[in-house]
Amino acid sequence: METLVSLQNRLQELEATARKLEQPDEAFRTDRVEPAAEEAFAYARHFLSTLPEQKAFVEDVTTPRLLQQYPVQDEPREASEVFTVLHRVFDNVSLNAASGGHLAYIPGGGLYYAALGDYLAAVTNKYSTVFYISPAAVKMENLLIRWMCELVGYPADKSGGYLTSGGSLANLSAIVAARDAREVKAERIPRSVVYFTHQVHHCVLKDLRVAGLAECVIREVPMNEAYEMRAEALAAMIEADLKEGLYPWLVVASAGSTDISAIDPLNEIADIAEKYKLWFHVDAAYGGFFLLTEMGKQKMKGIHRADSVVMDPHKGLFMPYGTGAVIVKDVQTLWRSNHFDANYMQDAIPYHDEISPADISPELSRHFRGLRVWLPLQLHGLKPFRAALEEKMLLTQYFYHEVKKLGFETGPFPELSVMIYRYVPAHLKGNITAINEYNAKILKKVNADGKVFISSTSLNGEYWLRLAVLSFRTHHTHIDYLLQLLKKIVEEEQLS
Template sequence: MTDFEDLTRRAAPLEPDAAARDRLFELARSHVAAFLEGLPDAPAFLAGPQVLVRRHEADMPEAGRDAAEVLAYVRDCVDAPGLTAASPRFMGYIPGGGLFHSAIADLLAATANKYSAYVPAAPGAALIENVVVSWLAGAAGYPDTAAGVLCSGGSLATLTAVVVARDARDKAGGGVVYATRFTHHCVEKALHIAGRGAAPRRMIETDARRRMSVEALRQAIERDLAEGLRPWLVVASAGTTDTGSVDPLDAIADLCARHGIWLHVDGAYGGLFRLCPEGQAILTGMERADSLVLDPHKTLFLPYGTGAVLVRDGRLLHASFSASAAYMMQSSEADVGPSPSDLGPELTRHFRALRLWLPLQLAGVAAFRAALTEKLALARRLHARLSELDGFDPGPPPDLSVVAFRYRPSSGDANRFNEELLAKLQDDGRFFLSGTRIDGDLYLRAAILSFRTHVQHVDELVDGLVQSVDALQATKRA
């Protein structure tokens, strides 16, 4: 016979009482405060052998452990080792942010655990997502006909856009895809998943600033048309990952409109710079895209796991993803806009809209505009300072906030020297830069995007680069 009282007693740790909650809140508050207070001086990268040494502490216990002991493990073996994307000196890859407001939003969202995908289940949560998406569409310059959905990041957003483009313009397959060598690799993955892995590809040449050549695109389209092929999809970039380059979006949109080609713009990194006046000038034409990917966990500094896809004709999103089931609530939907589950592939999903809504409510849009303007100016400062230093090739002036540069030693293998320079910076750990290869040459990348990164950090990076170069050259002379 089932002893329900015993089962209830043994399951009780799942529902801590008020005193236990207060203790856990205080421990968590102290943990977060110590992490944030240590960020200004903490390394941006730290190798973590303690993770392996203390691996057993990650195992699942039969009986619960003390909260202080568990949070100490998180501090030492999760927060400390590896990349610290929250650091003002983390300039590798494309930085994430980690706004404190968004951490509070995640706590609120996870506590209430609203099913935000479906309006009848959580009309308030759906309203907030629709408000956030509408704001993003307005920031991108999209018309009122647009619709969109939040998702886990740029990869799922790109897949969503490719599926809509397939359903709208390439149902039978065979359409040609046009992109550059700097197109993010998630596009290839999305084409494969969407059943277009065998679609004909055209690799479009880039100019000296690593932007898509409109003339090369025009010629490729005309060749395909002459051969009886059907151009389907152009993938343009509003800020490439490698160099931050922005393709000539307005001219590309003209070509696509002339030939009825779906224009998809990857704005995961750079699209939201359109919030500031400088960004608007750089991103002219982005608003003409048929679909657009944005990553608020990049350019709006949110925690990882916050992407967005927008489609200019929002009805196409609904046509590709709307679905229903007999078991779902059938009550009439409140007048708060569509259910997010009808606009994308996810059904069960985190209430991620609160991550953006809350900081916008508490800090205001103007604070984000100022931070984005600052990042553009900091990239230009870094490029200018590198241009003044002997031996440094600063690369083309940055379109946005990524500076791809390299050092040219007076003798020896330049690629080898830059590999050693990058390794030295990463081993030191105070700054973290990443690298990339362009036409076989190794470049260092400084991606300036953290809301915590300011002019003193850029100047400190330049000093660190000069010192590292001097130290490497001294070693080679010895």
């Protein structure tokens, strides 16, 4: 009896403290100000209203150390104190990926309505993995996936997929499905051959390793001068490998390479993949949503013939980081690689007619990614997305022409919205090391200014500056600013 009383007393004590976690519910119920919510919205308001004046990049890796003074502790801190720290460590420190001046790394978006979707997803804590438990969340994701399948041109009856955390994991999922569909089992791996070009995103190599396929034979297919796969070279390599008794099973094409937005000849690769029964995967993590534009559709003809496609909403749909997608022509392939029934999930079994992300992905409990994608698409409609994507392609073409006028060399004409360029001063012609150093200096100077942020890449031992235009906030003024800055820097260098 005494034990029961002390148990109840302890429960009361614990409940009084534990209920503090529910504190905002009461504030909202009674229309009182909720300090953390006020601070968070004030933060967002300040951030967005000052964004045009903020720098895109400020090199600073020391300020964030301030966080060390705020270890996790038993007692709460005041909201005002906590948000002051956030301002200190986030504002004007390092990359500002929300800035229109971010022209460096296939920028990433951060649409405001997506943030509202995330907010509601977290407040309601909707589960989004099993149809039986959360039909609306799963249906929402499935309909978004259906829309992406239509965009690619996949048949409605069998295709499917799911939202991932990004392109790397989406590519991993496609590779695992391909591995199982083509029965690349342990003893076969050292004789199994994978084909792609040097332009393939490095995550594909990482994914092959993670999928247990590091010992596969990797063939880098030669490219043409536009850094696109030479289809006839692919066919010749496959023929040679077959003669050697090897097992060609996977070809990965890029639809928008990260370095220069090259698009491999998808139709020709599809013909070869069909002929030799290879799984045909297209990494369109960056390029995929350009299918929303007429130009993009023309350039990616044949993408519907791929067995699997990766396209990232956190790239071409301007969603916040953490939103990728993998879609496959036959959803059974993802199901075969990922599906499991667990005893404690037996109530969900009658609902297998609607695909649940749990059935086709390695995840179980997961972020409700669908809402952050669905809400902006509903509230904006598709028109501004199409316009923004075409604008980014044209801005890149504009830069291509204008930077040439400044005396810069360029790489191939940009297929989408990434391109390369470099300055070769007359007195350094032929001296690769000096030209590389010269361009590295230009990059340093642009980024020290910080109003725009650029990157570089290395191709055949040559250092190239790189322009990546995919922030929804990047417009004509940002590109003109970069052009003016480049002109000034080159003029200064010539005088020095």
